[in-house]
């Protein structure tokens with residue numbers, strides 16, 4: 001039976017994976033178009049169960065019409081629902097956006113707050129959205145974003161065996177150097193989209209194949225099959 005990797009070995013392997021992915025994806029960053037923290041917050045709410053491409057199409061018009069929290073409250077829900085319809089789950093997202101806008105005005109002077117606890121008070125905002133905003137709008141390293149790509153790659157690379165985003169994030173916080181908390185998910189997402197796809201990952205073309213215990217070149221079994 002293969003010897004279980006020690007924590008030090010695991011951290012060393014992860015550091016090598018990060019080093020290689022940084023070289024492969026020097027421009028890795030959020031794909032959601034935004035010009036300020038409020039726009040990134042709205043775009044991230046819209047991105048649930050949608051694609052970044054779709055959200056960018058919608059926000060290109062949306063952010064011309066709605067520039068600040070007040071603007072989202074001036075229109076009836078039905079109008080906002082129509083404006084964001086194509087991102088899916090438009091009723092819930094409208095509730096979240098209008099609820100968030102209302103609370104931002106009532107409690108935070110219309111500004112996006114800078115702490116995890118305050119962001120989590122906003123309707124429709126969970127840890128993932130809060131981490132995206134803190135890390136990418138403010139450069140605050142409060143945690144590690146865990147989405148579907150980060151989950152899949154963390155499992156394949158054996159950085160976490162946990163099932164829930166919260167527990168996977170806890171594992172990653174322990175393993176990933178704090179300076180890389182914001183960049184790490186972008187690297188995973190870029191690699192997940194291009195090479196380590198959900199179905200039929202391209203292990204033979206993967207820059208971290210040597211560091212990956214799930215590579216089909218080693219196991220003979222296609223991950224995700």
Ligand code: SF4
Pocket residue numbers: 156157195196197201202203204206207208209212213214215216223
């Ligand atoms: S070797 Fe295969 S499974 Fe492992 S990270 Fe690369 S593409 Fe994904």
